Amino acid sequence: MSLLRTLCGAGLICLAATAFLLALAWAGRAEEPPTGVAGEPYEATLFGQQIYVPPRDRRSVTAANFGVQWIINGPSELEVLPFGSLFVWRNWDHERRRLRGAFAGVFNDINFNFGSRWLKGWELLLTFDSIIIPLGRAEYVEGQRIRDVEVEWNQIYGGIGVAYRTGLKPWYQDNAIELSLTYEPGYLWFKGKQEASPQFKVPTDTYEGRVRFRMRADGMIRNLMELPHRGFAFGGDFVYANRSRWEEWGGVAFDDPDVRKERSYLTATAFAVAAGGVPFVDSERHRLVSALYAGIGKDQDRFSSFRLPGRPTGYEWEALALPLLPGVAFNELFPRRYLVTTLTYRYEVLFFLYPYVRGTWGLVERPRFADGGAVRMSMDQLPSLGGGVISGAPWRSQIEFSYAYNFGMIRDPGGERQYGSHGMFVFWSKEL
Template sequence: MSGTGRAPNYHVPQFMTLAVALLLLLSDATISGVMAADEEPTPLAGEPFHTEVLGEPVKVPPRDRKKVTAASFGISVLPEGPKFYQVLPFGAMYLWRNSDDMKQRFRATLSGPVNDMTMNVGSHSSSGWELRLTFQNMIIPVGRSEYVEAQIIRDVEVEWNYVFGGIGLAYRKLLDPGHQDNAFEVSLTYEPGYRWFKGTSKTSSNFIVPTDTYEGRVHARLRNDALERNLMELPHRGYSFGGDFYYGNRAHWNDWGGGLFGVSSGQQGKQYLMGSVFAVSATPVPFIDSEKHRLIGSVYGGIGQHLDRFSTFRLPGRPTGYEWEAIALPMLPSVAFNELFPTRYGIAHLEYRYEPIFFIYPYVRGSWGIVEQPRFNPDGTVRNIMGSMPAVGGGVVSGAPWSSQIEINYSYNFGIFRDQGNGQSAQGRNGFFIFWSKELS
């Protein structure tokens, strides 16, 4: 997964448990809007912080955010979700290296079957221009079906894998407030790759397996990050926005598919266009003069032309995470990872977050999505329609033992379908996840 947390490095007394923090949340809230004269500022990521809690001194040492190695693990639970996704473990290693002069950077999320790596190399004489190298792969040697209204469609099961490299140019300029990940960056890369496919024992005999093919992509990318992040690496103030735009061309692409989804035109899918954008902002809560109350708003959108099952968007793209690159991937509550494959979507979130104590951040979130999804017709065939997906949820992000971080989340999506058994579906689905990460360096 790409939503990798970056666990802070700090030390707290043993008695600071989650129960104590929740007690403080109930008894010491500052909703009245009057900021205490001695209120301590929210500790920011990487900066030293000294305080007292219940008379005990707490010292948070400075942390070099330019060099991070973190391991993340989680589990997603969808009690009435699609088969094989109702309980899904996930995890990844996260690597980030930013040179002291911020002219060279390496970022990687590594999970074995799915990996994503980028390297930017510049110099003092290049005036912000850099060479950019990329690598992505997905090699999962098992068949994957698709889902319609939470019902598995076995007939279209197929193994599909890819490997893409990339080389191009990037331009980077540092931004206020001046942290190592605050920058404006644009890049243009050519990404040569290869896709290969294989049917399984579950694949219908009438299903036409796609042709193995070379695929070349042109990828234009924009990131503008002016966010200040708190101790838990959550957005505290500022904004971020950006987008990704692709033109792809396949060397060999014939008609493929069949069954409920029909046969897809090889001529139409040989070349495709797609673009996605995002924006995130973190602000104070109006009429409350306190740093401990924050509003985080975010929007995500994407649209494409001539997209198919293997080139289109996959939603949701991450479970959590707000670091420099993961923040660009959309979240969709109570939906299984990559369950939806729309050619167009729009998602908005509004989150209220409170800081009862310096390392605990409970939140509530409302979301609204307009997402293309497959739906059954009365005769059993399938059509793609735009449908609304309102959702509500909440959770808590907290420091945890061994200098780690944990997030616990619950959400309810009113628009996604749940599996009621016996081939029956109904709208509305619960979702839970627990996400734990620890910095290793």
């Protein structure tokens, strides 16, 4: 009965939110200024006052991002989780030089493209990514923290390769098709923790070399808040990796790993995002944004599996490649297979104010308790409903509030196993 009440409650919330947005649309249907496009000048009348938004150079962006995620009765030590990063984007020399960097201290991701002046479209690509967290990391099963497998785990990778890039309609600076092939030498190192079981074998420090094929295509027009307004984006990654040393590890809670197979592994991911109007509604204020994400791997282990959700928010062309999974703590799930699809209805109340309603359905591999306390991986459905609002804020900033209820996640408040997970976050971004 509690699950039924929760389903009905979440459904009523979403219906009420949709009705509210449609009422706003009906009230403002007589006068509808055009939607502003990111980076371009924009004029509008607001409460009798003339508003002018000056043009903005989107080829040079530096932004600080901060947020807090709250999973009510969520996994211990992940129930309330602050996050933040510094985002840097530079695109100069007639798009022959580009830098994209996301710097968060414990996590860093950098791509640097050097284009050729003689071979049009061809580029040298340098990459760097690292995850260095000087704390033990456990795994979670049905919301319970499995301390017996806690281990300090860090990784760092460089990368060098070739890329090819060509522009794409509608010809804004981030509209392009980019293909790349890189070799990424890296190193993984581990440290045991006292909280872990004495029977847990710590993995071996090892060199790992990865070959990555990457594709990104972005034909998206974005509005003044940098939200997808019209168009599409799609792409994917294919990775083959090999470890020079990989010896017996684990042996607690989860199935014993096959270290011979895990020494080399394969992963493949794909995504597609499309934005446009609502059918039979002749208005730019109403937007539907649909997205599909999929991943599959072979011979993956805990340290090479996918991590979901990949992001809380973000709409630039690389962030769009990472899946959203509401009501789940960051990196809580570590599947070898997943399929996630989302549909978002968004309404433009004002040129800087965008409430939305979002439905998500996921088919995701996750750990489950079996008879006798053993842990087994299972493909489960993870549907969710939610909504939020994105708004411009003072000092050239933007803020987003979001709530979602995930019907498929299992939580364990007070030792009582139950379905359903409430997730909320607040996200603030300021251009520097």
